[in-house]
Amino acid sequence: MKRSRSVVATALLTMTALALTGCAGAGSAGPSGPGGTLRVLMVNNPQMQPLKALAAEFTQETGIRLAFTELPENDLRDTVNQEFANQSNQYDVASVSAFEVPIFSQRGWMAPLDEYVAQDPGFDQNDVFPAFTEALKGEDGRLYAEPFYGESSFLMYRKDVFEARGLTMPDNPTWDQVAQLAAQVHNAEPGMAGICLRGQAGWGQNLAPLNTVVNTFGGSWYDMDWNAQLTSPAFTEATRFYVDLVRNYGEPGAAQTGVQECINITQQGGAAMFYDATSIAGVLEGDDSPVRGKMGYVAAPVEKTASSGWLWTWAWGIEQASPNKDNAWKFISWASGKQFEQKVADRFGWTAAPAGKRLSTYDQAAYRDAAAAYYQQEQRALQQADPRNPGVAPRPYAGVQFVGIPEFPDMGTQVSQQISSAIAGQISVEDALAAGQKMAQDVGDTRR
Secondary structure, three states: OOOOHHHHHHHHHHHHHHHHOOOOOOOOOOOOOOOOEEEEEEEOOHHHHHHHHOHHHHHHHHOOEEEEEEEOHHHHHHHHHHHHHHOOOOOOEEEEOOOHHHHHHHOOOEOOOHHHHHOOHHHOHHHEOHHHHHHOEOOOOOEOEEEEEEEOEEEEEEHHHHHHOOOOOOOOOEHHHHHHHHHHHOOOOOOOEOOEOOOOOOOOOOHHHHHHHHHHOOOOOEOOOOOEOOOOHHHHHHHHHHHHHHHHHOOOOHHHOOHHHHHHHHHOOOEOEEEEEHHHHHHHOOOOOOOOOOEEEEEOOEOOOOOOOOOEEEEEEEEOOOOOHHHHHHHHHHHOOOOHHHHHHHHHOHHHOOOOOEHHHHHOHHHHHHOOOOHHHHHHHHHHOOOOOOOOOOOOOOOOOOOOOOOHHHHHHHHHHHHHHHHOOOOOHHHHHHHHHHHHHHHHHHOO
């Protein structure tokens, strides 16, 4: 039986309290044998809430207690970088992504997982989307993390609003079509924005969707000789388009709006369209979502490319300094295992399950039924995403919505602040990109 996310919240308070009773402090190391406390640092996205609510089951099964530390995405990224760089042993397991894994593993900051996988055949690594298995390997070819959920990106829209206006959403829209539609549905209902787009500064906030727009408009951050391209015609056109779209037809206060704010706005009827992660669809279709059944889902908008969805996973990695590696793998095997999605579905319904990582999920008739509105678009987007060649121009780095180099978090954050200022109307797009070009070129010069 499906249950609403309000039930998830109630269960969360009860189950987490049980799971954390008697836990060691965040800075103390528990024993590496049976029992003890495992310290988990994780992003506070909605997909994590059922995990917390089920924590007591893990403790019952293993005798290992879980101490969670949750942080918003921007804070999580900063903390993870500091934690792994310093090997301070504050946490045993942490939310990491395909951006961090190649960098952290090369520097010896992460524990490889290959032996654990080999000794745990029930985990079934072959069932994980191949793109994520490859993305979570280091340059040495070893596996360093396992996905908790995976996502690409697509366009979400209010079917009822479009029908009321006599509008049809294409299955594979262009960004020009999206802009035209945004103008037609802006203020379709009182206070309704035509589209919600991330404007908040952060390399994982406004740069994530913006970079997909840059890719499909023909731009890139660097050419093959590491010359920065932020002031190129394609990069400028894409950025001006994005800024104009959100300024003209986006949500109020867009410069401060991140992914969670856009989710809230869309659920509350404040946006007719929302371009973002495929994983959000499960939240919008949750049993107690006000827009459940009202949303439509189509491919990420394009211009010059056949597809433009990003590729991302919040995964679990083990800090090399952790003395609790065996217990950490038990947690990863449980939370990313083949049975976990069924556990979530049994308690909260399939739309709450952390999908997007396992091929077998899409063979489940119950999942296809619960996610009928979006699962095909989700699966297609995950299969089409190409982190090596996401655009038109060749590039010397990997990544769809990020630049896969160690300097990107600092550089990207600074550039994102310039973009956010342009969205707020404080500076022009040209000035924002000129400042970004200088920062990007300084980095490019060090990589030649």
